[in-house]
Amino acid sequence: MVLAIAAISAKSVALAGFGLDSLIGIGASTVVVWELSGTGEERQRRALKLIGVGFAALAVYVLVQSTWVLATGYHPHHSPLGIGWTAITAAVMFALAAGKARTGAALDNPVLKTEGRVTLIDTLLAAAVLLGLVLNATVGWWWADPAAGYVLVYYALREVREIFSAEH
Numbered sequence: 562m563v564l565a566i567a568a569i570s571a572k573s574v575a576l577a578g579f580g581l582d583s584l585i586g587i588g589a590s591t592v593v594v595w596e597l598s599g600t601g602e603e604r605q606r607r608a609l610k611l612i613g614v615g616f617a618a619l620a621v622y623v624l625v626q627s628t629w630v631l632a633t634g635y636h637p638h639h640s641p642l643g644i645g646w647t648a649i650t651a652a653v654m655f656a657l658a659a660g661k662a663r664t665g666a667a668l669d670n671p672v673l674k675t676e677g678r679v680t681l682i683d684t685l686l687a688a689a690v691l692l693g694l695v696l697n698a699t700v701g702w703w704w705a706d707p708a709a710g711y712v713l714v715y716y717a718l719r720e721v722r723e724i725f726s727a728e729h
C-alpha cells in the first residue's frame with residue numbers, strides 16, 4: 562500500500578514495478594506454503610510455473626512502462642516516501658532471502674530454494690530502484706527511474722528463463 566501511494570504520487574515506473582514485484586513475492590510465498598502442504602513433483606512443477614508466470618507478467622508491464630517514459634521524456638517526481646520505504650524493504654528482504662536459502666537447502670526443496678532466489682532478486686531490485694529514486698531526487702537524473710525499471714525487467718526475465726528451463 563505504501564509503495565502504491567509513493568508510486569502514484571511520484572508517477573514512478575520503478576516504484577510501480579517494485580510494488581508489483583512485491584505482490585508477486587507475496588504470491589510466490591503463498592505458492593510455497595501451498596506446495597509445502599502437499600507432496601509430489603507435479604505439485605512442485607505447478608508451483609514453479611505459477612511463480613514464473615508472475616515474473617513474466619511483471620517483465621512485460623515494466624518493459625512497456627519504462628519504454629513509454631523514456632520515449633515521451635516524462636519526468637517522474639521525487640519520492641521521499643518511496644526512498645525511505647524502499648531502503649527499509651531492501652534491508653529486511655536481504656535477511657529473509659538468507660533464511661529462505663538456508664531452509665530450502667536444508668530441506669532440499671526446489672520450490673523453497675527458488676523462493677529464496679526470488680527474495681534475493683527482490684533485494685537487488687529494491688537496491689536498483691532505490692538508486693534510481695535517489696539519482697532522480699538528488700541530481701535530477703529523471704531517466705534513472707525508468708532505467709531502474711529495466712533492471713527489474715532483466716531480473717524478472719532471468720528468473721522466468723531459470724524456472725521454465727530447469728529440470729525439476
